[in-house]
Amino acid sequence: MLVSPNWFATRATSELLVVVDCRFSLADPQLGHQQYLQGHIPGAYYLDLNQDLSSPVQAHGGRHPLPHVATLAAKLSQMGITAATKVVAYDDSRFAFAARLWWLLRYMGHDRAAVLDGGFAAYRAAGLPVTSEIPAERSGQFVPKLKPEWVVDRMGVRQRQNQPNVKLVDSREGERYRGEREPIDPVAGHIPGAVNYPWQQVTDEGGRLRSPQDLRTYWSEVATADEIVVYCGSGVTACVNLLALEAAGIQTGKLYAGSWSDWCSYPLD
Template identity: 45%
Template sequence: MNLFVDKEWLLKNLHDRVRVVDCSFSLADPTKGRQEYDKNHIPGAIYFDLEKDLSGDVGEHGGRHPLPNFEEFINKLEKAGIDSTTMVIAYDQGEGAFAARFWWLLQYLGHEKVFVLDGGLRGWSEGNYPLTSEVPVLKKATFKPNINHDLLANMEEVKAVSGGQVSNTILVDSREEKRYLGLEEPIDKKAGRIPGAINKPWFEGLNAGYYKTAEVQNQRFSDINPENDVIVYCGSGVTAAPNFLALKAAGFEKVKLYLGSFSDWISYQENKIE
């Protein structure tokens, strides 16, 4: 499954009917991504902020990066000249998670012509490709969503899998091993994992911002039957997105994202932690 474009392809197609979206962000400094976009970005790129555009307001449940308000999100897509047929290329600084989050959101809205720039802005810059500080003015489009509910898992579904009421579904924890094991938890109020989950750290699917080949991804997930349903999660539904892409690239068809992830799971006092 082709989910990525390389910088050479994008350079050749910058002036065609392609929309580029800069998703650069820093969890340590939420203003950094926008500041870096204002300094330098790929020509024609529009900026989407993880917390302001790709996430909604944080509440009692839903996790630290819940689903955005889709009316507002779609309005911004339309202002960026994106309709239901536009080819969209998302990138971030090269970490992979923020562009993957945007990619997943468009897929969830039923937009299939969305891809991730492999290597991100880092790879683009290393190729000495053009950068600009100019913010494009684009003609407004009309975006008609067609929600793909099969891509999203909610807490009750995850709870049924974790509790053994649902078979043939694998829970994949995408966080680093020490958080998965509960040895360290720098962000969330509780440490540990959703019972029954296996660990596949998301960053092991990339190499310096570039996604590893489908063959390597298949090796990473070789202990998972491709016939099984797979639900990926992380701390707040952001770094699980690269694992979602990696699984899709490896040929897994039945993959869902638990978008609320561990931060949503622990917001329900009755939920068990392993």
């Protein structure tokens, strides 16, 4: 689930490897694609958080609803992805967007998915080549095999809120969790019963995932729960925590896909 730049460099020409650039900026939605056009890992395709890894926003469902499965599967097929393909996603935001693709792939039944540890910055620091050449479409057949039990909706959260064997994890920064600051959504605060594990804390300053041992310690207070329901603002950076749970050997994580932006779109009680 994690590859280093050096691991990647020795396998970059493999026909069974597809690399996906997921760089994105919530403040400037065009920036990630512009960066990709200026320079990316050779052979990498680009997927946009808003256009490719989400579906259109509705009245409810959050700011980044899960993408339509058939639409994303068609795009993955055009990259040459089959059941045998290893897919490596990267960004430059401490897994904020690469982890979304990693989680989506596994949710759609493709377990041969990984993220580039340290992202594009670590790749460049290793002195590896970049290009502005856009790869051609390839012939593939991505067949989704959904794992619907990995996703929880608002009603599912409400049903689980008071269950002692379930932990609800808010992945946003502490200020947003506590309701002291809310720069995006119309309502501040958190879902009652949630505990706060900010997503940035599972990586170091270089954007590399903390060691499995460190992560097991970090998650120790929720590790024994039968289910760990993870959310953030819109179901994107929560995937970083799901990645970190998996790295710690904890496989009970589920995503509240609509997250706080869905929760607060309803009357709060």
